[in-house]
Amino acid sequence: MKKDTIKFGSVTVGDKLPDMNIDINVSFVVAGAVASRDFTPVHHNKAAANASGLANVFPNILTDNGLVGRFVTDWTGPDATLKRVNIKLGAPVQPGEVLKFTGEVAAKDEATGIVDVKVTGKGNWGMHLDGIVRVQLPQ
Amino acid sequence: MTPEEKKAFEAELHAWVGREIAPPTPGLDRVNEAMIRHWCEVMGDTNPVYTDKAFAATTTKGGLIAPPTMLQAWSMEGYPMAFASERDASTMDGQRQLHAFMEKHGFTGVLGTNCDQEYFRDLKPGDTVVAHTKIHSISDEKATGMGTGYFIETRTEFTDQNNDLVGTMLFRVLKFRPAQAPKPVAEGAAAENKAPTRTKSVRGHDNAWWWDQVEKNKVLPVQRCKSCSTLRHPPRPFCNQCQSGEWDFITSKLEGEIFSFVELHYPEIPGYTYPLMCAVITLDEGTRILSNVIDCKPEEVQIGKRVKGEVMQVDADNILPQFRLV
Numbered sequence A: 001m002k003k004d005t006i007k008f009g010s011v012t013v014g015d016k017l018p019d020m021n022i023d024i025n026v027s028f029v030v031a032g033a034v035a036s037r038d039f040t041p042v043h044h045n046k047a048a049a050n051a052s053g054l055a056n057v058f059p060n061i062l063t064d065n066g067l068v069g070r071f072v073t074d075w076t077g078p079d080a081t082l083k084r085v086n087i088k089l090g091a092p093v094q095p096g097e098v099l100k101f102t103g104e105v106a107a108k109d110e111a112t113g114i115v116d117v118k119v120t121g122k123g124n125w126g127m128h129l130d131g132i133v134r135v136q137l138p139q
Numbered sequence B: 001m002t003p004e005e006k007k008a009f010e011a012e013l014h015a016w017v018g019r020e021i022a023p024p025t026p027g028l029d030r031v032n033e034a035m036i037r038h039w040c041e042v043m044g045d046t047n048p049v050y051t052d053k054a055f056a057a058t059t060t061k062g063g064l065i066a067p068p069t070m071l072q073a074w075s076m077e078g079y080p081m082a083f084a085s086e087r088d089a090s091t092m093d094g095q096r097q098l099h100a101f102m103e104k105h106g107f108t109g110v111l112g113t114n115c116d117q118e119y120f121r122d123l124k125p126g127d128t129v130v131a132h133t134k135i136h137s138i139s140d141e142k143a144t145g146m147g148t149g150y151f152i153e154t155r156t157e158f159t160d161q162n163n164d165l166v167g168t169m170l171f172r173v174l175k176f177r178p179a180q181a182p183k184p185v186a187e188g189a190a191a192e193n194k195a196p197t198r199t200k201s202v203r204g205h206d207n208a209w210w211w212d213q214v215e216k217n218k219v220l221p222v223q224r225c226k227s228c229s230t231l232r233h234p235p236r237p238f239c240n241q242c243q244s245g246e247w248d249f250i251t252s253k254l255e256g257e258i259f260s261f262v263e264l265h266y267p268e269i270p271g272y273t274y275p276l277m278c279a280v281i282t283l284d285e286g287t288r289i290l291s292n293v294i295d296c297k298p299e300e301v302q303i304g305k306r307v308k309g310e311v312m313q314v315d316a317d318n319i320l321p322q323f324r325l326v
Helices: A026-035 A046-051 A061-076 B003-014 B033-043 B053-057 B068-075 B079-086 B094-104 B208-217
Strands: A020-023 A081-089 A098-109 A114-123 A126-136 B109-119 B130-138 B142-144 B147-159 B165-178 B221-225 B247-251 B255-264 B276-283 B288-292 B306-313 B319-325
Touching (some): A026 A061, A026 B033, A061 A126, A061 B033, A061 B068, A098 A126, B003 B094, B068 B165, B094 B147
Antiparallel strands (some): A020 A098, A114 A126, B147 B165
């Protein structure tokens, strides 16, 4: 990761973030669940996922949050401060899919140096998540 | 449920609003470097303020911090969650008791719909995180695509060792009566996730031959009247010039120009590639065909522009003529 941080003044509403593609596979799903200490069976046990109507285990929401946070701070650089991650959830993603993140600067608040980034994550079945990440940048 | 039963159910349901689901729960581990590193390893997060102590000290953070999105991870119950469904109801936390109450009334489905986290300060190794969770709101009954149900919001306040608020989380689930019986997938069945494909074409007596030519010979056929040689597309049984029912076909050279076009934006349909440019193309043979213009930026597509086509495999199930700008 780059070690410099984007300055608030250099950001313009409409700026696009670099895309981020995540390969969803069973190991990733299980590792994400364990790293977030979420042992709900559908995130590590295929039989439980099958019983809920899905072909395989699927990532938990904490992993979604982790990826969304990474997506935005990969763009800002290290010395930014995440203030809020507000996501709406859509179609599940499954092992074998690529979860594709795109983002765009939606708003800037001059007084606080806070930027709102609109983030979308799409899998094979369309919108997996979308929402707003609020991040404070150095002036 | 009869109207009286429903009234009683909803009264009991809405009585949950405002209840704390458990006593404040201190995280089982303090914020620590090992759990942070494991999280970053999986997320692929290489932000040095999480893992590079020397670098972090040079930033305004003053030292290592935890990824803010780990907020909820610090208060998770962990391994016992795998066996929560086998637990006696009296030992369940309030949220599971509420879900069990709804399941008893047929609202067996659950779907996370929203997660809204706010962070008031960065957490650092050594911090203690205590979760205070309440049932924040329960909606009126809603009809959704999944079935009829209620949106349940829990709100968690996270405090630290000084009892200061460090973050909040609003989490919304839909607890619903499934519109369709859940379709369990048999373990080991051939139900692996298959990438979605385009909508299959509708084929019948008058047009199946056209699709056969496209798929077997990778050509774009254009139907021709055997009596007056007028070309026509899409395929149909009679010539609209001379009413003859006799026909054969020619093969298009797949060259032409854009007659009109539209960019499809919303809703995105699984199986299609976006941006999705749909165009009516006037073939040099004279007939028009509805197809896609691919491998270009949407703004490059204009009426009158020349295109060259190719009959190609667009996904696992479909072979179609597609066009590119010349």
